[in-house]
Amino acid sequence: MLSWPSRSAALALALISALVVLLATPASARAGNGGEARSILRDPDRPYTVVAGEADASAVVQNPANLAYLDGFNAILDFTYNIERSGRRGDGIGGFVAVPLPWKFPLPWKILALGVGLQAVLRQQAVPGNAHATADAAFGKFTIAAAVPLMRWVPGLSFGLQYSRLFSGENVYASRVNQLDLALSWRANRFVSLAVVARNLNAPTLAESVRAAPVLDPEVALRPFGDARFEVAAGVRARLAGLQPAEAPIRGFQVQPRGRMLFGNRGVRVYAEAEAVAYFDAADVDDPSKDPTQADARAVARVSLGVQLDTPHFGVAAGPTAGLGAGGLHGVSGRVRLSHERYTDILPVRPRRVTRLSLAGKHDDRELAELVWLIDELARRRGGVVLVELAGSEFGSAQLEELREALLRYQDSGGKVVAYLEGASLTGYFLASVADRIIAHPHAALSIIGLSSRTLYWGELLARLGVQAEFVRVAEYKGTPEIWTRTGPSAPVAEANRALMTDTWNHLIRVVGRSRARDPAVVSDWVDAAPWQPEDARRRGIVDDLAWPDELDAKLEAWLGRGVRIEAPPTSPLRTGDWGAPAHVAIVHVRGTLVTGPSLEIPLLGLELAGSETLTKTIAELREDNAVKAVVVRIDSRGGSVRASEQIARELDRTRERKPVVISMGQTAASGGYYIATGGQYIYANATTYTGSIGVFLPKLDLSGLLDKVGVNAELLSIGDRATMHSYWKPYSEDERDAAMAGIQATYDVFIERVAGARAMTPEAADAVARGHVWSGVRAIEIGLVDAYGGMHEAVDRAARMANMPVPAGAAPIVLHYPLPPTVLQKVRRLFGLNLSLPLGSSVEAGGDAAVGIGQAGQLVPMTGRALGFADPLMRTLRLLPAALWHGAGPEALAIGPCYFEIDG
Structure with missing residues (x-):
């Protein structure tokens, strides 16, 4: 035909x-x-x-x-x-x-x-x-x-x-x-x-x-x-x-x-x-x-x-x-x-062409989506070769998993995948293992040395400074408050952390073994014997060949049996020819700590704040836009302000009455991030996504001991039995602590009601899988917190089907990303006029825009910190301070997931 x-x-x-x-x-x-x-x-x-x-x-x-x-x-x-x-x-x-x-x-x-x-x-x-x-x-x-x-x-x-x-x-x-x-x-x-x-x-x-x-x-x-x-x-x-x-x-x-x-x-x-x-x-x-x-x-x-x-x-x-x-x-x-614009191409993929996909410096979900949609477009054209260069990637394991699935679809369409490694971590090798052929740099060792985590606990330091952390929380697995009050994790938190790392390890080893046709025990032995020198890795079958970057074309020609030309994907704008916004699926990105107010990027620290004001306005506009047939909410957030989470979730509830809303979880969708997910009709997660952490806490620091050490007296004048309840200059009284705990419990109960309603559970069943427990994506599917395995591709496909979008045969639903990038004027205003409210009533001026990403193991990796070089250790430490603690007029209920439990691999 x-x-x-x-x-x-x-x-x-x-x-x-x-x-x-x-x-x-x-x-x-x-x-x-x-x-x-x-x-x-x-x-x-x-x-x-x-x-x-x-x-x-x-x-x-x-x-x-x-x-x-x-x-x-x-x-x-x-x-x-x-x-x-x-x-x-x-x-x-x-x-x-x-x-x-x-x-x-x-x-x-x-x-x-x-x-x-x-x-x-x-x-x-x-x-x-x-x-x-x-x-x-x-x-x-x-x-x-x-x-x-x-x-x-x-x-x-x-x-x-x-x-x-x-x-x-x-x-x-x-x-x-x-x-x-x-x-x-x-x-x-x-x-x-x-x-x-x-x-x-x-x-x-x-x-x-x-x-x-x-x-x-x-x-x-x-x-x-x-x-x-x-x-x-x-x-x-x-x-x-x-x-x-x-x-x-x-x-x-x-x-x-x-x-x-x-x-x-x-x-x-x-x-x-x-x-x-x-x-x-x-x-x-x-x-x-x-x-x-x-x-x-x-x-x-x-x-x-x-x-x-x-x-x-x-x-x-x-x-x-x-x-x-x-x-x-x-x-x-x-x-x-x-x-200069790229029109739709009538020609098939040229046999000589090898498309180079470099992951260097890429870190966020918009860049991930661009890569996934490019690979899927190449798959629809049938045949061809993709060369994936992993050096410099800042994607987390769940993001790499989505990219891996896109490459599998490309292979299913008849294409071939080549991975080029200049050294690699375990998560990087996890992606490379999908390739038909892995080529490694001859002088760069493969550091597939396993997974590790770090959590900094500040309790003893605060005590030495005379500062007492008086956080109240629900429930026992909610580990974030412990980093301020303890010198190490409690037994429930340690158990959850170990399970999360074990799930991640098992998935990586099992998938790598399947791709490389090896028993998982063999892959485990590879990891235990790492790092590997390139020639040893080639002899053991960890990689297939060795080559300098300028030798790649010759290696590919020898492997494919034909001449090749390695080309980067086009950077020129794609001409859609549309007169207005086409019928499309909108992907709303929720990235960073959830706060009330506008979305912001904090320079130097490389922190990103997902503001409820920006996101609720965006969702409301998409709800009224007839060109938007469905909404996919992409969450890469460990949570933050409960109030911000509630505001965003409510807008999704209202939108769900008009058009489909599907959730796609990225590297992390925990605590307040999961609260937002309850606004969707269907939830997708990757196997190594961190989710759950359904729990809340109220932060409070008593700084009176610190003031005593430096000879400062805070004279408080108040009317009302609990007027100074949230003061940073005195400890809780028993009555105030009971009141704070009652408020947090009420907030937690509302959270549980939302989870139970969204997941068709009883409140008791929801509470059993909540209580602050952090789950891997694969485990969250088993316990009913997530519907299915998948990323943005699967979420968009389902949303389009739910909306009965007419999609031409052989094509994909049109996707647009929101919120729109800030204008130059907005960036200039942020650069010179950004005021961040602090709970102590003062403000600091900050500005500019800093790129921030999730590293290969889920850690935050800022581009600005790398530019400073010598200051990078300091920046890493400062980034561990939760923005939601200080971005606000005063203490408020927080739903923050495992901000400080980071898996390196």
């Missing part, structure tokens, strides 16, 4: 052939030299006209406002050739170049788009002795255009301006003529695009007694399916005033309607356009004795039909032109495109 591109091409060729056969007529029936009535200011024909709709560089003359919709450099070459006896005056060739500004500059919006064009207009219909022959002489046209995007104020709106200069040594009508056009485009939504161009606004003088009339050119374009698979448009050129009599033979009708249709997919489009034009008989036009103003024009339909084929940066379109009622087949028109 033919694929969709093959069927489209075959249909187009059949239509073109039918047109040639049906419209071909004898020469005697063709039009005479009177031919088409056409204004001098009309551009040559092109394959099809676009006033409202898609944007490319030809918008310089078609509708300059459409230049604002470009996301990268675009160049177009249009040409049309008609046989002379057809009577057509639309011959010519034109080149156009356009670019949006800024280009490759970190502004969140375009501020301007510029374009230039140069055309040669070859009218061809001059007849010796004709009084109007000079109007048909060739001339040139130079155009500059600009577009101003207005999307910041009105979504989809753009304004355009065009100036053209006509020049010719023979055509007196086109000598030193200036033309001014204004345009307005509005992509109302993904189904409707509206535009209007006011042409010839300056009513230019074409000769001493001939002035061109302004022309209004409106058009409406419709996409019934909301995407570029099918598009229809209707427009009209309406002359606002008549021309002088001397222009009569070429002025045409006052109104010329037109319509076009485009359909296709995956790099193949078929186009058809028809326009009403006026034809004059040669006898009327060429007879000097007749008054040209009395010549009768007859209506003719100009028809253009053809096929457009696209590769990412190059495309062609071509097809015949004909006249219904004017002599049949007239000629041919075509187009060639070059672009």
